[in-house]
Amino acid sequence: MKIGYPCINTSIGCTANKTFRLSSYSRQNMVSKIENNLSCLKKILGYNSKNNLLFFRIGSGIIPFASHTVCDFKWQDHFKKDFASIGNYIKKQDMRISMHPDQFVLINAKNSEIIKRSVKELEYQSRVLDLMKLKEKAKIQIHVGGVYKDKEKSIQRFIENCKKLTGDVKKRLVIENDDRSYNLRDCLKIHKKIKIPVVFDSFHHECLNAGESLKDAITSAAKTWGKKDGCLMIDYSSQEPMKRKGTHAKTINPELFKKFVKQAKTTDCDIMLEIKDKEKSALKAASLII
DNA sequence: AGTTGTCAAGCTAGT
DNA sequence: ACTAGCTTGACAACT
Numbered sequence: 001m002k003i004g005y006p007c008i009n010t011s012i013g014c015t016a017n018k019t020f021r022l023s024s025y026s027r028q029n030m031v032s033k034i035e036n037n038l039s040c041l042k043k044i045l046g047y048n049s050k051n052n053l054l055f056f057r058i059g060s061g062i063i064p065f066a067s068h069t070v071c072d073f074k075w076q077d078h079f080k081k082d083f084a085s086i087g088n089y090i091k092k093q094d095m096r097i098s099m100h101p102d103q104f105v106l107i108n109a110k111n112s113e114i115i116k117r118s119v120k121e122l123e124y125q126s127r128v129l130d131l132m133k134l135k136e137k138a139k140i141q142i143h144v145g146g147v148y149k150d151k152e153k154s155i156q157r158f159i160e161n162c163k164k165l166t167g168d169v170k171k172r173l174v175i176e177n178d179d180r181s182y183n184l185r186d187c188l189k190i191h192k193k194i195k196i197p198v199v200f201d202s203f204h205h206e207c208l209n210a211g212e213s214l215k216d217a218i219t220s221a222a223k224t225w226g227k228k229d230g231c232l233m234i235d236y237s238s239q240e241p242m243k244r245k246g247t248h249a250k251t252i253n254p255e256l257f258k259k260f261v262k263q264a265k266t267t268d269c270d271i272m273l274e275i276k277d278k279e280k281s282a283l284k285a286a287s288l289i290i
Numbered sequence: 291a292g293t294t295g296t297c298a299a300g301c302t303a304g305t
Numbered sequence: 306a307c308t309a310g311c312t313t314g315a316c317a318a319c320t
Binding site for chain 1: 296297298299300301302303304
C-alpha cells in the first residue's frame with residue numbers, strides 16, 4: 001500500500017505548477033516555466049522518496065497551455081531527456097504516478113468543441129506519462145462529467161466518446177465517482193460496458209452513495225482493476241468541520257483515517273490524501289498505517 | 291514588499 | 306441570479 005498526495009508540496013519551497021497568462025504566451029515563457037516545473041517535480045519526488053510517500057499526482061499545469069491551440073512549442077522533443085530521466089527515477093524508486101485533468105475536461109459534453117478540447121488535454125497528459133516511459137499502472141483519472149438533465153443519455157455519450165479515444169489515452173484512463181452526479185454504482189455500470197477501471201473516492205462516496213458499506217464499495221471498485229492496471233487507486237479525504245458538505249478537510253483527522261484504513265487494508269490499494277495541507281497529512285497517514 | 295483582482299476552460303447545488 | 310467548490314494556486318499590476 002502506497003500513500004501519497006496530489007500536485008503540490010508545501011514544504012520544499014518550489015512549485016511544479018508555474019504558469020503565465022495566456023496573453024504573455026511565448027516560447028521563452030514556455031521553456032522557462034517548464035524548466036522550473038520539471039526541476040521542482042524532481043525535488044518533490046526526491047522528498048517523497050525520502051519520506052516513503054510513493055504515490056504522487058502530477059498537476060495538469062506541469063506543461064502550461066500544452067493542449068491549447070496557442071501552443072506551437074514542441075515541448076515533447078525539447079524536454080524528452082528530462083522526462084525520461086524523471087521516469088527512470090520514478091521506476092527505480094517504485095513510485096506510482098497519476099494525473100487528474102481539471103473540471104473543464106468533459107468527454108460526455110453535448111458541445112463538440114468541449115469534447116475536442118478535452119480529448120486534446122487527455123492526449124497531452126498521456127503524452128507526459130508516455131515520455132516518462134511509465135507503464136499502464138500510471139493512470140489519468142476523470143469524472144464521468146455532466147448530467148445535462150438526462151443521466152442515461154449522458155452515460156451513453158461518455159461510453160461512445162470513450163471508445164473513440166486513442167489507445168494511448170484509453171490504456172491510462174480511469175473514472176472516479178463524484179460527490180453530486182455519478183456515484184460508485186454508476187461508475188461500476190460503465191465499467192461493465194467498457195471495462196474502464198474505477199478509482200474509489202472515499203469522501204465523494206460519503207457524500208453520494210447507493211447505501212453500500214465502505215467495505216463492499218472498496219471491494220467492488222478493486223475488482224475493476226486488471227493486472228496491467230496495477231492495484232486500486234483510492235482518493236481519501238474527510239469533511240472539513242463546520243464547512244458545507246463536500247469541502248475537503250484542511251488537515252487529516254487521524255481517528256477517521258485509522259478507521260478508514262481498517263476497512264481498506266485487506267484490499268490491495270494505493271491511497272492518495274486529498275487534504276489541503278498536502279504532504280503534511282500524507283506523512284501522518286504514512287505513519288498511521290504501520 | 292505586500293496586496294489584490296484576475297486568470298483558458300464547465301457543471302452543479304446551495305444561497 | 307449568483308457563487309462556492311472542484312485538485313486550487315499563481316500571475317501581474319497595483320500600492
